[in-house]
Amino acid sequence: MQNFVFTNPTTIVFGKGQEGQVGALCSELGSRVLILHYGGTFLQDIGLYDGMMASFKEAGLFTMELGGVVSNPQLDLVEEGIRLCRENNIDCLLAVGGGSVIDTAKSIAAGMSVEGDIWDYYTGAKKSEDRYKKALPIGVILTIAAAGSESSPAAVLSKGHEKLMISSPNLIPKFAILNPEFTYGLPAYQTAAGGADIISHLLERYFTQEKHVDLTDRLLEGAIKTMMYILPRVLKDPKNYDYRAEMMWCGTIAHNGILGCGRIEDWASHNIEHELSGAYNITHGAGMAIIFPAWMKYCYKENPARFVQFATRVMDVSIAYDNEEELILEGIKRFEDFLVSVGMPVRLSDAGITDDSKFDEMAHRSMLGGECMGYFKKLYEKDARNILELAK
Amino acid sequence: MQNFVFTNPTTIVFGKGQEGQVGALCSELGSRVLILHYGGTFLQDIGLYDGMMASFKEAGLFTMELGGVVSNPQLDLVEEGIRLCRENNIDCLLAVGGGSVIDTAKSIAAGMSVEGDIWDYYTGAKKSEDRYKKALPIGVILTIAAAGSESSPAAVLSKGHEKLMISSPNLIPKFAILNPEFTYGLPAYQTAAGGADIISHLLERYFTQEKHVDLTDRLLEGAIKTMMYILPRVLKDPKNYDYRAEMMWCGTIAHNGILGCGRIEDWASHNIEHELSGAYNITHGAGMAIIFPAWMKYCYKENPARFVQFATRVMDVSIAYDNEEELILEGIKRFEDFLVSVGMPVRLSDAGITDDSKFDEMAHRSMLGGECMGYFKKLYEKDARNILELAK
Numbered sequence: 001m002q003n004f005v006f007t008n009p010t011t012i013v014f015g016k017g018q019e020g021q022v023g024a025l026c027s028e029l030g031s032r033v034l035i036l037h038y039g040g041t042f043l044q045d046i047g048l049y050d051g052m053m054a055s056f057k058e059a060g061l062f063t064m065e066l067g068g069v070v071s072n073p074q075l076d077l078v079e080e081g082i083r084l085c086r087e088n089n090i091d092c093l094l095a096v097g098g099g100s101v102i103d104t105a106k107s108i109a110a111g112m113s114v115e116g117d118i119w120d121y122y123t124g125a126k127k128s129e130d131r132y133k134k135a136l137p138i139g140v141i142l143t144i145a146a147a148g149s150e151s152s153p154a155a156v157l158s159k160g161h162e163k164l165m166i167s168s169p170n171l172i173p174k175f176a177i178l179n180p181e182f183t184y185g186l187p188a189y190q191t192a193a194g195g196a197d198i199i200s201h202l203l204e205r206y207f208t209q210e211k212h213v214d215l216t217d218r219l220l221e222g223a224i225k226t227m228m229y230i231l232p233r234v235l236k237d238p239k240n241y242d243y244r245a246e247m248m249w250c251g252t253i254a255h256n257g258i259l260g261c262g263r264i265e266d267w268a269s270h271n272i273e274h275e276l277s278g279a280y281n282i283t284h285g286a287g288m289a290i291i292f293p294a295w296m297k298y299c300y301k302e303n304p305a306r307f308v309q310f311a312t313r314v315m316d317v318s319i320a321y322d323n324e325e326e327l328i329l330e331g332i333k334r335f336e337d338f339l340v341s342v343g344m345p346v347r348l349s350d351a352g353i354t355d356d357s358k359f360d361e362m363a364h365r366s367m368l369g370g371e372c373m374g375y376f377k378k379l380y381e382k383d384a385r386n387i388l389e390l391a392k
Numbered sequence: 393m394q395n396f397v398f399t400n401p402t403t404i405v406f407g408k409g410q411e412g413q414v415g416a417l418c419s420e421l422g423s424r425v426l427i428l429h430y431g432g433t434f435l436q437d438i439g440l441y442d443g444m445m446a447s448f449k450e451a452g453l454f455t456m457e458l459g460g461v462v463s464n465p466q467l468d469l470v471e472e473g474i475r476l477c478r479e480n481n482i483d484c485l486l487a488v489g490g491g492s493v494i495d496t497a498k499s500i501a502a503g504m505s506v507e508g509d510i511w512d513y514y515t516g517a518k519k520s521e522d523r524y525k526k527a528l529p530i531g532v533i534l535t536i537a538a539a540g541s542e543s544s545p546a547a548v549l550s551k552g553h554e555k556l557m558i559s560s561p562n563l564i565p566k567f568a569i570l571n572p573e574f575t576y577g578l579p580a581y582q583t584a585a586g587g588a589d590i591i592s593h594l595l596e597r598y599f600t601q602e603k604h605v606d607l608t609d610r611l612l613e614g615a616i617k618t619m620m621y622i623l624p625r626v627l628k629d630p631k632n633y634d635y636r637a638e639m640m641w642c643g644t645i646a647h648n649g650i651l652g653c654g655r656i657e658d659w660a661s662h663n664i665e666h667e668l669s670g671a672y673n674i675t676h677g678a679g680m681a682i683i684f685p686a687w688m689k690y691c692y693k694e695n696p697a698r699f700v701q702f703a704t705r706v707m708d709v710s711i712a713y714d715n716e717e718e719l720i721l722e723g724i725k726r727f728e729d730f731l732v733s734v735g736m737p738v739r740l741s742d743a744g745i746t747d748d749s750k751f752d753e754m755a756h757r758s759m760l761g762g763e764c765m766g767y768f769k770k771l772y773e774k775d776a777r778n779i780l781e782l783a784k
Binding site for chain 2: 001215222226249
């Protein structure tokens with residue numbers, strides 16, 4: 001097991017009616033709040049808006065709103081948010097939505113703590129020496145179980161087709177209100193993509209070369225199995241509180257860092273997928289459903305024992321162990337079958353992506369400026385290109 | 393799933409050599425540190441003392457020491473600690489040891505935040521309205537994997553044979569340094585009792601009547617299975633870093649609150665055991681190894697399905713499900729067999745306790761002043777008495 005430091009300050013406030021606490025929770029962060037959301041009537045439609053604003057009024061806080069966050073959120077809105085914060089002496093942010101809204105909030109929060117253009121910190125042109133220590137504090141009301149950004153240090157941001165990431169413990173939200181009821185109206189495709197995203201966060205941690213991480217292996221296996229049990233039920237019965245609740249809590253646990261302690265995680269599949277959703281604007285979770293099985297097929301020979309463990313303990317494959325390859329491939333096949341069963345694409349062609357002219361560029365950019373990436377198997381540009389080929 | 397609030401501020405600093413950070417970590421809490429420990433040459437013997445003091449010197453902190461903490465820690469030392477803190481303007485505490493040292497620190501920390509005698513808050517005669525908000529901050533260097541107190545809100549304290557508890561998020565340690573090497577020298581019996589304690593923390597959460605808590609069920613099952621795998625290996629090879637590391641991390645995860653989210657936990661067995669260790673001064677984990685199997689046998693009819701799940705998914709029992717009782721009892725038997733195999737007592741007589749004259753009083757006191765206790769099965773005095781009988 002590797003040495004590690006684990007800390008996570010997010011207070012999770014989970015369950016029905018908890019949004020009524022938002023005013024009190026925000027008042028611990030500041031008195032002038034910028035509320036970020038998708039815009040339109042989404043917050044009214046899910047029945048959140050009136051209660052939230054009443055809670056703010058009761059707490060006597062100043063609020064203003066910035067809507068218009070889109071999936072794969074863009075730099076422009078972040079810049080507008082930073083300007084609004086400066087002009088209005090905002091001292092905390094409330095993100096109401098899923099990963100894209102939370103990441104927008106994190107980018108604004110980080111931008112308020114540094115000199116100059118926040119995008120320079122994403123590209124690596126500049127570095128925050130204090131790791132964005134003066135970032136504005138963030139609260140969250142979560143409306144999609146997927147990204148896990150409500151309790152994670154990372155923020156992803158796009159400028160045009162370029163999709164990059166920053167990460168710091170100082171960007172972890174201070175509180176997150178999780179009321180599963182607000183996810184009832186999420187369309188089936190988005191729900192399933194959220195599930196695929198959650199599972200991908202678990203798998204990026206599961207596929208490690210680190211030995212003696214049995215505890216976390218078992219915790220990860222339990223979480224993946226739960227997702228595979230719960231996701232089809234959520235899709236069948238989208239207003240079932242208990243199903244939505246299991247999925248929502250799993251989304252947070254999968255990505256709050258506790259399931260990665262003591263191991264080196266992989267994240268190569270995420271790097272490749274960020275190029276996909278950057279280039280084709282497909283939902284991140286759907287992109288992960290396409291890339292992860294391809295990554296598995298490309299990488300399993302690097303450590304067959306781990307894939308045998310995945311096949312037997314997670315996918316319940318029961319085939320004679322002396323036929324190792326068949327056992328492993330059956331495990332991957334069952335994982336793919338599961339993704340298909342919940343309506344996810346597992347090939348680029350399933351998502352209507354047939355143009356491979358950008359593959360070279362995508363493979364190049366997935367290296368994030370380095371020579372290679374990934375830890376389970378070290379991947380070079382040609383490997384990333386091969387994985388995109390396998391995913392056709 | 394129940395509504396819940398989860399927050400845990402402890403920064404876990406895990407691994408070899410991490411004790412070198414203690415000065416820097418403490419300096420974030422204050423400049424005048426009271427170090428609590430067992431006394432004697434224990435800290436020298438495990439090779440911790442010199443490095444720790446060098447780290448304090450480097451950070452330029454004032455330190456003083458208070459040794460003499462014993463298992464089932466007593467009020468006297470806590471009162472002495474409070475006096476020392478007041479006289480020396482101490483502003484943070486460092487607990488170096490296991491549960492008893494950490495709980496002593498928590499009691500001192502809490503005592504510094506309230507008026508009058510801290511014991512009154514344990515008995516319930518007085519109540520801290522702000523939940524010990526002004527408690528001194530606590531850091532930990534853990535030397536025993538067992539109690540989980542390094543990241544929990546609870547503190548147990550004894551006055552004579554009376555053993556009581558307080559709990560508050562404000563008592564959760566701010567950091568905990570976990571270097572598995574410092575547990576190498578722990579005798580086999582104490583190691584096994586630590587393991588039994590960790591498993592008991594998992595079981596108190598596992599045996600719930602709450603439905604739709606599948607995720608946490610699976611996480612708990614994974615953690616229990618890991619403990620059952622790792623504990624015999626630690627005993628066989630006590631200086632194996634990886635085994636000690638798995639056990640140490642499991643001890644923290646088991647009790648930092650994350651595995652209890654959304655469910656009502658039981659804790660009746662702990663109440664009964666506190667009477668045992670209060671009255672007979674046996675190690676808490678050994679007491680739990682005696683009480684938990686008896687509790688299981690007494691309570692399984694309350695929700696057979698949960699015990700079937702325990703037997704099949706945790707204890708790997710494979711018996712036809714139409715013989716439910718045999719299946720359940722086989723699960724409990726295998727759990728008992730496991731405890732015996734690691735050298736734990738599973739009957740009072742195994743621990744040399746044959747005098748049952750105190751049972752009535754113990755059963756009475758285990759109700760903690762109420763009429764009944766426990767949530768999986770509501771237990772009255774007569775039930776606690778019956779469980780003690782079953783444990784003979």
